[in-house]
Amino acid sequence: MALSRIASSSSRSFNLLKPLSFAISLRRSISNDTTPMTVETSVPFISHQCEVPSRSVETNPKELLTFFRDMALMRRMEIAADSLYKAKLIRGFCHLYDGQEAVAVGMEAAITKKDCIITAYRDHCTFVGRGGSLLEVFAELMGRQAGCSRGKGGSMHFYKKDSNFYGGHGIVGAQVPLGCGLAFAQKYSKEETVTFALYGDGAANQGQLFEALNISALWDLPAILVCENNHYGMGTAEWRAAKNPAYYKRGDYVPGLKVDGMDALAVKQACKFAKERALKNGPIILEMDTYRYHGHSMSDPGSTYRTRDEISGVRQERDPIERIRKLVLSHDLATDKELKDIEKEVRKEVDDAIAQAKESPMPEPSELFTNVYVKGFGAESFGADRKEVRATLP
Amino acid sequence: MLGTVRQKLLGQALQKILPVGSVLRSYSSAAKQMTVREALNSALDEEMSADPKVFLMGEEVGEYQGAYKISKGLLEKYGPERVLDTPITEAGFTGIGVGAAYYGLKPVVEFMTFNFSMQAIDHIINSAAKSNYMSAGQMSVPIVFRGPNGAAAGVGAQHSQCYAAWYASCPGLKVLSPYNSEDARGLLKAAIRDPDPVVFLENELLYGESFPVSDEVLDSSFCLPIGKAKIEREGKDVSITAFSKMVGHALKAAEILEKDGIDAEVINLRSIRPLDRSTINASVRKTNRLITVEEAFPQHGVGAEICASVVEESFAYLDAPVQRIAGADVPMPYAANLERMAVPQVEDIVRAAKRACYRSVPMAAAA
Numbered sequence: 140m141a142l143s144r145i146a147s148s149s150s151r152s153f154n155l156l157k158p159l160s161f162a163i164s165l166r167r168s169i170s171n172d173t174t175p176m177t178v179e180t181s182v183p184f185i186s187h188q189c190e191v192p193s194r195s196v197e198t199n200p201k202e203l204l205t206f207f208r209d210m211a212l213m214r215r216m217e218i219a220a221d222s223l224y225k226a227k228l229i230r231g232f233c234h235l236y237d238g239q240e241a242v243a244v245g246m247e248a249a250i251t252k253k254d255c256i257i258t259a260y261r262d263h264c265t266f267v268g269r270g271g272s273l274l275e276v277f278a279e280l281m282g283r284q285a286g287c288s289r290g291k292g293g294s295m296h297f298y299k300k301d302s303n304f305y306g307g308h309g310i311v312g313a314q315v316p317l318g319c320g321l322a323f324a325q326k327y328s329k330e331e332t333v334t335f336a337l338y339g340d341g342a343a344n345q346g347q348l349f350e351a352l353n354i355s356a357l358w359d360l361p362a363i364l365v366c367e368n369n370h371y372g373m374g375t376a377e378w379r380a381a382k383n384p385a386y387y388k389r390g391d392y393v394p395g396l397k398v399d400g401m402d403a404l405a406v407k408q409a410c411k412f413a414k415e416r417a418l419k420n421g422p423i424i425l426e427m428d429t430y431r432y433h434g435h436s437m438s439d440p441g442s443t444y445r446t447r448d449e450i451s452g453v454r455q456e457r458d459p460i461e462r463i464r465k466l467v468l469s470h471d472l473a474t475d476k477e478l479k480d481i482e483k484e485v486r487k488e489v490d491d492a493i494a495q496a497k498e499s500p501m502p503e504p505s506e507l508f509t510n511v512y513v514k515g516f517g518a519e520s521f522g523a524d525r526k527e528v529r530a531t532l533p
Numbered sequence: 534m535l536g537t538v539r540q541k542l543l544g545q546a547l548q549k550i551l552p553v554g555s556v557l558r559s560y561s562s563a564a565k566q567m568t569v570r571e572a573l574n575s576a577l578d579e580e581m582s583a584d585p586k587v588f589l590m591g592e593e594v595g596e597y598q599g600a601y602k603i604s605k606g607l608l609e610k611y612g613p614e615r616v617l618d619t620p621i622t623e624a625g626f627t628g629i630g631v632g633a634a635y636y637g638l639k640p641v642v643e644f645m646t647f648n649f650s651m652q653a654i655d656h657i658i659n660s661a662a663k664s665n666y667m668s669a670g671q672m673s674v675p676i677v678f679r680g681p682n683g684a685a686a687g688v689g690a691q692h693s694q695c696y697a698a699w700y701a702s703c704p705g706l707k708v709l710s711p712y713n714s715e716d717a718r719g720l721l722k723a724a725i726r727d728p729d730p731v732v733f734l735e736n737e738l739l740y741g742e743s744f745p746v747s748d749e750v751l752d753s754s755f756c757l758p759i760g761k762a763k764i765e766r767e768g769k770d771v772s773i774t775a776f777s778k779m780v781g782h783a784l785k786a787a788e789i790l791e792k793d794g795i796d797a798e799v800i801n802l803r804s805i806r807p808l809d810r811s812t813i814n815a816s817v818r819k820t821n822r823l824i825t826v827e828e829a830f831p832q833h834g835v836g837a838e839i840c841a842s843v844v845e846e847s848f849a850y851l852d853a854p855v856q857r858i859a860g861a862d863v864p865m866p867y868a869a870n871l872e873r874m875a876v877p878q879v880e881d882i883v884r885a886a887k888r889a890c891y892r893s894v895p896m897a898a899a900a
Binding site (some may be wrong): 218255256288289290291292296298300305306307308309310313315316317318319320321322323324325327328346347349350351353354357358398510511512514515516517518519521525526529532 | 614617619620622624625626627628629630632634635636637638655656659660664665666667668669670671672673675690704705706727728729758759760806810823845847
C-alpha cells in the first residue's frame, strides 16, 4: 500500500512516465485502488453565462479502469450489433453509439441512479450505463422475450425505470420536454435529484426544446439538457442545419458549457458541475463535442457526407477508449497486457450474451395484446381479421 | 327508464324557476342542480384533495381561474406548485406533463380547446399512448388531457373541430366525453384515477347547462366506469347513439319522435374508446335500426366505427341501413346560417330516424 501511495502522489504531475518497478507491486491493488489522483481534461471548458469548472478532475485508478472496461464493453457491443444487423438478426432501425461512449460513462460517474436520464434512439450504451445487461440489449434488438422491453420495443425503445432511465424515444426532440417533465416531478417530489435530457445536434433546432427550456427556466427545474453534438444530423452537417451551431449558447438566458465529449473525465466534471448548479439555479445546457464512427443508422454508410479521412482522423486523435488507455498506461495503473485482457474478457461477455439472447424465444402471440393499457377493463382488441383474432384487455 | 325522463323534465322545469348554476341545498324534496362547470370543478377539487400527486397545468388555469372558469378557486386552494399557469407552448408543456407522468405524478393537462392539442399531438400519441406497450409495462402514463372539444358558437373553422375520432383510433389511449353533470363528475374522476392516458373531451356550450344530480353523484367517492355507455332513454323502435352535446339533441329528437309514435332509445356513449360495443349492439338487436349522431366531420368518424361494429356483429338484426348524422363535410363557416347547416340539428336526427323507420318521403336529390 505504501508503494501505491508513493506512486499516486507523484502522478499529480500529469503524463509523467513511472519506472516499471512500481507497476509490478501495484498490479494486485489496481482494481480496487481508490487512491485519489488528479487528471487534467484535454481542453479547458468554455462557458456561456456561467463560471467554468476546473480542468483538474479528481479520479482514481479504480474509476479509470472502470471507464476503460465499460467503454470497451460498449464498443464491443455496438460492433457486435453491426454484425447481427448485417446477418439480419436485427431488423428495422439500429442507431449505433460507438465513438460516443465517453458521454454515457462520464455521466454515470458524476450522478446516482436516483438522477434521471432520458435520451433519443441512440440508446443502447446509455441503457447499459444505467445498469442494463448485455442480454437485455441483444435480446431486445433481436425481438426476443429476454429483451428489456420483452421484444415489443426494439432498438429505439429501451427503458429501465428502476434505475431512472426513461428511454429510448423515436421522435427527434420529443425526449427534451419529457426530460423537463421528469425534472418537474423530481422538484415536485422534493427529491434533490436532477434529470439529464440528451439530444443530438439534429434535435437542437426543435421548437419544443425551446418551449421546454423556457418553462424549465421559469419554474427553476433541475433539468440538464445535454447536446451530444456528433456534428451530423443524419446526413446533414451542423453548419447546414443550424444558423448558430454553438449549441451551448443556444439557451440564451440559460447558461451552457462546452465539453470535450471524447474525454470521459471532462464529461464527468461537467455533469458534476451541472448537477450542483441545476439543483440551485435551474436549467443548464451541456454541449458534448463528440463523434460517431458509424453512420446515422445501419442504413447509412456514413461516408457520403463525410470523408473517411475525417473518421479515421478522429479515431486516431480523439478516441475515448484510447485516451483512457494512454492515461492508465502513463500512470502505470495497469500493463498493456492487462488492458488487452480486459478487452478479451469483454469480448467474451458480449459473445456469451449474444449466444444467450439467440436462445431466448420470440414473444408468445398473446403478447400482441399485452400492455396496451395498465387497466383494460375488459375492453376488446382485434387482430388483422377481427372475426379470427380478438382479445380481451385485462 | 321513464323515471329518468321524468327526472329530466323536472330538472328542466326547475331550471326555469331557479337561476342557472345555483346548487340547491334547501329544497330537500327537489333534485339538486349542478352545472357541468361546477361538476368539473368539484371533481378536480376532490381528486386533487384526495391525491397529492394530482396537479393541473395549462394556459390561464391559475390566476385567470380558467379560460372557462373550470379551475376556479383551485389556485387559491392548492397553491402555485399544484396549479400551474403555462406559457402558450402546447408542445412544450404537454411533453413536460407526460414526463411528469412517467415519473409517477398524475398531471391534468388542460388544452384551452382541443384544436390546440394538435400542436402537442405527438406527445399525446407517441409519448403517452404508446409508452406502456413499447416498454412492456415499465412506463405507465397516468395523465389526463382535458378541455373543450368540438364547435362552440361562431368561432370559425380553426376553433371548431371535434377530435373524438382521431384520438379514439389510437390504441393505448382512453377517450371519454361527458354529456351532463353526472357524466362530467363521474368520468373526470375516473379519468384522473385511471393509470392510463385519458383524453377527456368536454364541450364549451355545455359548461353553463344545469342538470339534476343525486346525492350519490355529489359524494366525493363517486366514479363512473370507463368503457360503459348509458341508456339515457329506453325505447324499442330505433337506437340513437350520441356523445357530448349531441346527447341533448338526441333526447329532444326522441321527444318529437314519440309524438309520431316512434319510440327511440338514446345511448349516451360516454366512452369513445373503449367503445361500448356490447351495449350498442344489444340495443340494435332490440330495435333493429340505428342512427349515429356526432358533431364531427363524417368521414372516418365515430359513427363510421359504430356502423361497422353493428354490421359485423348484428347484421341479421338490421331492418334498415345505418344512418349517420354528423357535422357537414366542410370546414366550419362563420356566418350564422351556414354554421347552423354545418352542425347537426334536432330535425336532422328526427328525419334520419323516420327514414330508418321507413316513415319519411324519399330523400331529396343530391345537390
